[in-house]
Amino acid sequence: MSIKEITFNTKALVGGEWVGTARSFAVYSPYSGEAIAQVADCGEAEARRAIEAAVTAFETWRDTTAYERAALMKKWHALILRDEQTLAQTIAMEMGKPVSEALGEVRYAASFVEWYAEEAKRIYGETVPSQFAHKRLFAIKQPVGPVYGVTPWNFPAAMVTRKIGPALAAGCTFILKPAEQSPLTAIKLAELWLEAGGPPGVLQVLTTSDPVALTRVMMADERIRKITFTGSTEVGKILTRQSADTLKRVSMELGGHAPYLVFEDADLEQAVKDVVACKFRNAGQTCVCTNRVYVQQSIAEAFSQKLAQAAAGLKVGDPLDPSTQIGPLVDAQGLEKVKAHVEDARAKGAAVLTGGEATGGLFYAPTVLTGVREDMRIMSEETFGPVAPVITFKTEEEAIRAANNTPYGLAAYLWTRDLSRAIRVAERLEYGIIGLNDAVPSTAQAPFGGVKQSGFGREGGHWGLEEYLYVKYVSVGVV
Template identity: 50%
Template sequence: MYINGAWVETDQRFTVTNPANGEAIGEVANAGPEHIEGAIAAAHDAFASWRKTTAYERSALLYRAWQLMLEQKQELAELMTKEQGKPLKASLNEVQYGADFLLWFAEEAKRLYGHSIPSARADQRFWVQKQPVGVVGAITPWNYPISMITRKVGPALAAGCTVVLKPAESTPLCAMAMFRIFEQAGFPKGVLNLLTTEDPRPVGNAFCDDPRVRKITFTGSTAVGKLLNERAGRHIKRVSMELGGHAPALVFADADPVHAAKGLSLVKFLNTGQACISPNRILVQREVMAPFLKELGKRIAAMKAGNGMDPDTRIGPLINEAAISKVDNQVKDALSKGASLLGGGERLLTPELAGGHFYAPTLLADVSPEMLIYREETFGPVAAVVPFDTEEEALAMANDTHYGLAAYVYTENLSRAMRVFEGLDFGIIGINDINPTSAAAPFGGMKESGLGREGAQAGIEEYLETKLGGIAVAGG
């Protein structure tokens, strides 16, 4: 762990394994109550001085961390592939994406503008100033173990907050590598603190209950987000939540079905389907269903599963056995209720894959609302295709979910694109675009997919308080 500018070891440790083969790749310290207290205390003490640093000083440190990330891009990506499982090319892309947030917020640090407001009174002036919230408790997920750190830490530091980070128990090594970069960049002690733990609950509880922690930022499941939000609400804490998704993709008959199948094959199987913006339901107008399924099936059949260090690998492992069970249960449930299996549908247990958590890239057609996969987030390599007839039907089906993170639309009709964009109850919508994300773009969901936004100018606002000054001007 990294607490108050020093690396801390403990007798209590836990093992980190490679999900592609089950091999142990490291051991890390397991935080106890004294470490949680020490990290929060360090962040609280450091906040008094860190908040007074100039925007230019904070910007320079973030810029240096960005440079170091790029210099160490290959090493970070290889570590991510070994610890999380995604193909090396995808890991390299994630490191670049993660670095983008440091660069973006290095620039945003210098743009924390206030403003003045005219008063109805001649002898009064108003001014508005932004100031940092305080100590931030950050909880990051295993599916994007580096970029989700920088997407939270970057704006928090730029705003003048201090941070205690708890990474996912499956991917602490990536977090440790990032904190070595922050250390090399020269951030003052106590400004950044890292708690690694096999049991996330004590840290989460401390973030919610300790009055010194003024803000919680969490990326993970909706179920856990609700628990954190409820507990933090007892103390009126600021929270931002990036939670589960159940993204629909709408393919209209006026779109090129081959082009749509190509794009959706890429985003559906991104990170082996373990992405919150991954399309969970692919809604296809009946007129183009046949060519769409033909092209999608061909592309899925060509996807090779394997260790992410193999350059030919397209499908990495799922994170653990529970993930395998969830995916397999959804597939079996769908088949029992009338879905058609057009490819995959089983765990991969060939000799070279038997030690890992691999599930065959799968294509299901004729998926309907009574199936689990139509309602639950899959987080795995299963493309579930649903037929529709009209635009109104497609919109109703797409919005028929408690989630509201991402959605995708394929159409060549500009009027339809605008109607559907406005009608979808989702925070991020790609129109003929499978990658509607960037450090410069606000990321976040509606309904049970979250609160607040990350990235863009909106991302730094999550870490700022608005302060009003009213001044009486005498004489003159």
């Protein structure tokens, strides 16, 4: 991948115009610590303006044909792929994801736009038999209305398109608030939307350093009919409570604490490879990456040694270097949490097989811990860093109980070659996503979302489209 200089657009998209603001805030490189851009800092005035534009645009956008929406989204998809190198470099610069991994994210992000461009033409209604000869009964699906979406910093492209794709396909307008750590990718995606011919007000991007003030305006306005949020469980609960006053439709993709169960019949080499892929991508900063690795006792020592060897061999460095596999953590707060989890585990008796230390800047060495117990912080809190705690178990029942012993239920994984065990365990794990001998199960056409305190609602596939539609019943008297 060739690295080139990028000139960032630092304005917000309100209506169909790029808008500057009196105040701005800095976006910092997690790698260098330097400010790479000063971005428009939107407040209540811009929020209200965006709502008016979204409401106005919705009157027209909802009446466009599915084929018109699909054609426009396909143009957007082509432009995203055209500029995939620039988008990947932007992701690497603003949030530290290795550029080769960021390129995979951009293609994943584009796949949502492509999928929902096709799904726009598959919003079907139904006819219902009537008990009366003079009546015809129909159920049709229509867009819920203007949407407010809040996306996280760790997937600044894919989390945007996973929400916007189905919303636009359904006929909704969308106001996006990207994370303040990584807004530049969202701005670039909005530029490409306009280049594709996106109508004014259909997609808007409001960057801000004060998400509370901006979100307060969105949540209070009853014309915003849906809120979709990806982030922490704590913030998700606040937004869910706020949505009650105007009874907005709500989708929440919240925290996780994913277990990875490795049974004694596993292909050891492949299982280690898969756990590394699941745990250490994006330096462990993904909501579905494994946080607890449960290994059956008979293979635990061999597995742990191989996992430590693999983790120690990961290349840590500049995210713009195509050979880098582990970049920096996104900010100092994230680094401190990782350090605290490892220090707590060590103090309570865990052994460090590799890593276990900050290595300068926002970097933390890929780490494998053994001797991990349930009373350690790393077993109850989402670490969001490159640390793999290994816990042993004896029986299938014990493994299932331990895996489910959490308030979260987003993703879980298991490795086994026993078909009966695979079915039993997959059915009993209390999670919305199961990776069975599959460390990276997410794909555009499948449902993504959790249970328990990991949220509700689904993104991806036709399930994601349903989140932006409501059912209208029409009863027709035939006279």
